[in-house]
Every structure is written in C-alpha cells, then in structure tokens.
Amino acid sequence: MLTVPVEIFRFKPGQAQRYDTFTVEIAETAHVIDVIDTVWAKHDPTLTFRRACHHSSCGSCAVRINGAEKLPCIVRLTDVWNGRNPIRIEPLRNFPVVSDLLVEVGDFFERMSAASMTITCEAEGFLPLTVDTFAVAGVLPKTVELPDNLSRFNRFEQCIECGICMSACPTMATDNKFIGPAGLAAIYQARHKTDDPTRVKHLLGLADGEHGVWRCHSAFECTEACPQAVDPASKIMALRRELALRRLRKMFGLRI
Amino acid sequence: MIERGEVAFGTTGRNHCLLHSGGRYCVTDQESAIECIDENLILRRIMPDLLELNDGLFVAVTESDLAFKERFLEGCAACHIPAHEVTVARALAMEPFLNPTILAAIQIPDGVFEPFRFCLSFLATALKNGATVRTFTEVTDFVCSDRNPTGVKIRDFRTGKTETIGGDIIVNAAGPWAGEIAAKAGVSVPEVPTAGVMVALDCRLNNMVLNRLNKPSDGDIVVPQRATSVIGTTSWKVEDPDLITIPPEHVERMISQGEKLIPTVRRVPMRAKMAVARPLIAMTGTDARELSRTFECFDHARDGVNGFVTITGGKTTTARAMAERVSDIVCQKLNHKAECRTREVPLTSYRFFFERQNVLKRRALAQLQTSDRPNIGFEERT
Numbered sequence: 154m155l156t157v158p159v160e161i162f163r164f165k166p167g168q169a170q171r172y173d174t175f176t177v178e179i180a181e182t183a184h185v186i187d188v189i190d191t192v193w194a195k196h197d198p199t200l201t202f203r204r205a206c207h208h209s210s211c212g213s214c215a216v217r218i219n220g221a222e223k224l225p226c227i228v229r230l231t232d233v234w235n236g237r238n239p240i241r242i243e244p245l246r247n248f249p250v251v252s253d254l255l256v257e258v259g260d261f262f263e264r265m266s267a268a269s270m271t272i273t274c275e276a277e278g279f280l281p282l283t284v285d286t287f288a289v290a291g292v293l294p295k296t297v298e299l300p301d302n303l304s305r306f307n308r309f310e311q312c313i314e315c316g317i318c319m320s321a322c323p324t325m326a327t328d329n330k331f332i333g334p335a336g337l338a339a340i341y342q343a344r345h346k347t348d349d350p351t352r353v354k355h356l357l358g359l360a361d362g363e364h365g366v367w368r369c370h371s372a373f374e375c376t377e378a379c380p381q382a383v384d385p386a387s388k389i390m391a392l393r394r395e396l397a398l399r400r401l402r403k404m405f406g407l408r409i
Numbered sequence: 410m411i412e413r414g415e416v417a418f419g420t421t422g423r424n425h426c427l428l429h430s431g432g433r434y435c436v437t438d439q440e441s442a443i444e445c446i447d448e449n450l451i452l453r454r455i456m457p458d459l460l461e462l463n464d465g466l467f468v469a470v471t472e473s474d475l476a477f478k479e480r481f482l483e484g485c486a487a488c489h490i491p492a493h494e495v496t497v498a499r500a501l502a503m504e505p506f507l508n509p510t511i512l513a514a515i516q517i518p519d520g521v522f523e524p525f526r527f528c529l530s531f532l533a534t535a536l537k538n539g540a541t542v543r544t545f546t547e548v549t550d551f552v553c554s555d556r557n558p559t560g561v562k563i564r565d566f567r568t569g570k571t572e573t574i575g576g577d578i579i580v581n582a583a584g585p586w587a588g589e590i591a592a593k594a595g596v597s598v599p600e601v602p603t604a605g606v607m608v609a610l611d612c613r614l615n616n617m618v619l620n621r622l623n624k625p626s627d628g629d630i631v632v633p634q635r636a637t638s639v640i641g642t643t644s645w646k647v648e649d650p651d652l653i654t655i656p657p658e659h660v661e662r663m664i665s666q667g668e669k670l671i672p673t674v675r676r677v678p679m680r681a682k683m684a685v686a687r688p689l690i691a692m693t694g695t696d697a698r699e700l701s702r703t704f705e706c707f708d709h710a711r712d713g714v715n716g717f718v719t720i721t722g723g724k725t726t727t728a729r730a731m732a733e734r735v736s737d738i739v740c741q742k743l744n745h746k747a748e749c750r751t752r753e754v755p756l757t758s759y760r761f762f763f764e765r766q767n768v769l770k771r772r773a774l775a776q777l778q779t780s781d782r783p784n785i786g787f788e789e790r791t
Contacts, residue, residue, distance in 0.1 A: 194652035205422030207683035208609035211525035252567035262760040281612035295505035
C-alpha cells in the first residue's frame, strides 16, 4: 500500500475556487481513477466528477493530471506520482466548470452532432488494431473471415468524445466557437463515409467555415493528448489539403 | 429521476458491455436467458446505431466443455436462442487469435454496447418525453405519512442545496445500493451486492464475443469492444459497493483463464482493471456465482409500506424490461391505464441528454454574473 497526497481542484457556484489536499491509502497497482474514487468514497462524498466504464471506452472521466489531459482510468498511479509531491487533479480546460472536476459538455456534444459523428464504423479486415502491438508485445496483425450471416464486422469508432483534445488545443482558448479537433476529425470521418455530393459539400462547407480548419494553429497538441490514437491533427491537415486542392481546381476551371 | 452521480456512475457504467444473447445462462438460469434473448432483439431495434453486432462464439477448450455441448444446444433451443455449430477451422479463420486447440465452437447472437451511451440514450428519450433527471443529487431521507413515503429529501452535490420533492409513488432503482435506500424507508430488500473483476487489454484480439462452452465461471468470457478486449469476471459478495478493492489474485485469474481462450492474452499489456457490484437477488444458501441474474420487483405494500416499490437484480441487457415491469406496477397502483411503448420506440441520440441540459443551462447562466465562475483558460497552462 502507498500513502499518496492528492490535490484536487474544488469549486461550487457562489464560492471561491480552491485546491483541497487529501491523503489516500491505496494499492501500488491502482490507477488514478481509483485515487479519485477513494477520495470520494472515504474522504469527501461532495466531490463531483464523472466516471463510468473505467477502461477508456466512455470518455466520461477526462481530467488534467499534473497539468496534462488524461483519462484517469488508464493512467497508473506510479506513472504520475514522484513519491513526494501531491498529484494535482483539475478539470479540463476550455469548458465551463460546473462543480469541482465536472465541466459543462453540452456545447461540445452539440458540435459533435453538427459534425455528424456516428458511433459505429466498419471494422478493418484484421486484428489486432493497435499499431504498436508488435513493438510492445510482438503481436502481428492477422486477417479475419466474416461469419456467414454478417456482411461486415462493425465496431465503435476510436473517438470516445472525452473532450481531451478540446482542452489541450491552444486555438480553443482564442476562439471558443472553433469546431475543435474532435469535431473536425468527425467531419473528416463522415466525409470519407459518403460519396453523396450534397453531403460532401455540406461537410466540407462546415470545415471551411470561419471556425473550421483554417483556425487551427497546427500545434498538434490534440494528437499528442488523444488517448485513443484518433490523431485529429492529421485529419485537420487532410481536410485542408482537400479544400485547397478543390479551390485550385476551381480556379483553373477543372472538375472538382 | 434522481441519481447520486453522473449517469452510469454506479454499476451499469462498469459492466462488461455484453449484449447477452442468453447463451451464458441457457443451461443454469433459463428464466434469465429468455429475458436476455428477448431484450437482445428489442435493443437491436431501438438502438441499432449504438451496438457492435458481431455475434459470439461458445468454444470448447477441454473435454469437459465438449461434454457440455449437447446440453448447451438443448438449452439454446429451449430459450429460443438461435445457435449453430461452426467447424473449428471456420472459427479459427473468423477469430485468428483463438486457442488453436479448441474442440468445438457454437455461434450465437451476442453483441456489445457501450454502457455510458446506452444509459444516456434511454434518459435522453425520457427527457424528450417530459421526464426530469437530477444527476449529482443524493436522496438523504424519506418524508413519510405514517410509514408510507410521500416524498424524498435530496441534496445536490453541485450546489450543496437541499430540498424536498413529493411523489405519489417512489421507485427504488438504486442497484446494489437498493438495500441502503430501502432502509431509509424502513424496509429491507433481499439483495446481495456481488462484485466482479474485469481486465481490459491494450489491444483488441477478437471481433466476436468469446465464451467458454460450460457453466458460467471465473474468467470464461472475453468481450471485445472498440480497441480493447475485456476479460471477465469473478464473483464475490461485498459489504460496501462504494469502494471495492480489487484482489490482485483475481486479476491474475482473469489472465490465466483468459489465455485458455486466447493464448496471446498474457503477452499484451493490461490497459485497465475494474470491479463493480452487481445487485443480485438473495437466495438462502446459494453461492454468489449461482445466484440468478433475473430481476424482481418488490411492492413494499407487502411490508406494510404503501407507495414504495423496489426494482432490483437483472442485467444491463434487461434494463428496459425492468423499467417496463416497474412502470406497469406503478400504473396499476395508480389505476392508470397505459401500454408501455419502449419495445417499439427508437431511442433519441445520447447526445441530446447533454445538449438539452445545455439549452436549459444557457438560459440559467445568462442570469448569473460571469465573474462568479472560475477561469480555466489556456493562460493557466503550466
């Protein structure tokens, strides 16, 4: 067991913001979500935070741990605690704080709806999915066959709508109407799922708008922070390339 | 609806994500198996965009598993679960990481959901139809007339405010905390909070849900979801569902049992581990693993307390059926004649849950001084 100090951002409407320090007794193998759960269960039940799946599938628990955006359910305690200083846990940036670690996500979900993000997609014809599995575990991808009654395997999209990219994005701090990395990545996905010209025009129009891809400062913080390897920055760059190419073709009177 | 944390903050949020076909229970717990397949078919209709529908395989790893095959197929037939045997070669082509020494494989219509969005969709639909949902709000006590509850005292953790709300009938749907809530109303619920450990791997090693072809036991199922495979689960009784300490040997048991289905399991790093308590219904002298996964509705008029109903037990797969059962009982008690329509009505997008809150909050926020709110802007970055 370890004795771990943890410093948590606190705020309730009408009160000044502050940091409360708790000392928790916890197993060395714990994840940071277990630390937050322990503070709530043993020290202060008024602490408000989101959590659900505890395995990085729901995206609800995203916070900042020692200043960096993370999903505490997949961050090991020993990876963020130096054995002395308190672990600092704060809410995501660029979202209004409702209470403690809880942020208002309505705007964010409205953007994801506008970007037409679907939850399921067609699966690749191979397993495993993670690119570095060979480097870490020596596991090579293998091709799969479909069962007779299925026309395709499907699976949930990589993006879990956790809001981490929105918090890490420097552009969000200068333009709070910026669609944001998750939304733009969703537009890219939706655009590549359709050949319908009207739909493509609508999606590219969104990306090309005042708060779209051209607002991005190319800091690539979103890709760095994303816990699901969505790589929003490269998708923003791909949308820019497509939009630029379309303009060039239009300029020279070529078919788009 | 009053919920102590965010939606899916409790047991449902941390379940195994398995849309049961009922195969898991078709020999040992047929009542539960029938509930599962019926709901499986309904959920495919009302939330088709929120499910991974890749079916599942029950595979025989040992001779004892193989001996179970006939009973399993008979159980599936008795519970109207579509099941058919596929050859071992075909199973290995579909699931290349599956143990190559398996002896038999049976395909059944298992699926996978994502618990947070599963719950949000139901609540978004309820909101759209006029419900009020109060999250981060705890029931602190009951208001009673004689012994009969007529309302609840609540506390909102976001604001610290307390208030009392009245109700013609109060439904206790607190999962493994149902006993705690019932005690506040002076009655008891025969419930056993029973925890289980799950281990999520750092990559996805299967497309279909993989089960051991045998009676349910520890570590006999690997549920794939998104980019991970989740091995589960164990079963032990707990006193306090708020904080469950994961026994390290349970994690090792998941790996050692899981590698019987997928040998690669041990080579892949662990992404996360979690445990949560199931709200199982108590039966005298029964081991936690053997308790039925069915659900029950208790009208506490039987305890001399009117206007208070508890719904407990069950599984996430059967959550809609549980709501239907308790709604029917509430309607009956209120002499209200209405058909439950949740079997047919497609669910609203889960995002509406937050978008709706957003619209309401925008109105409320416009009346607040913006200076009251903390600034967590980019300039704070260290």
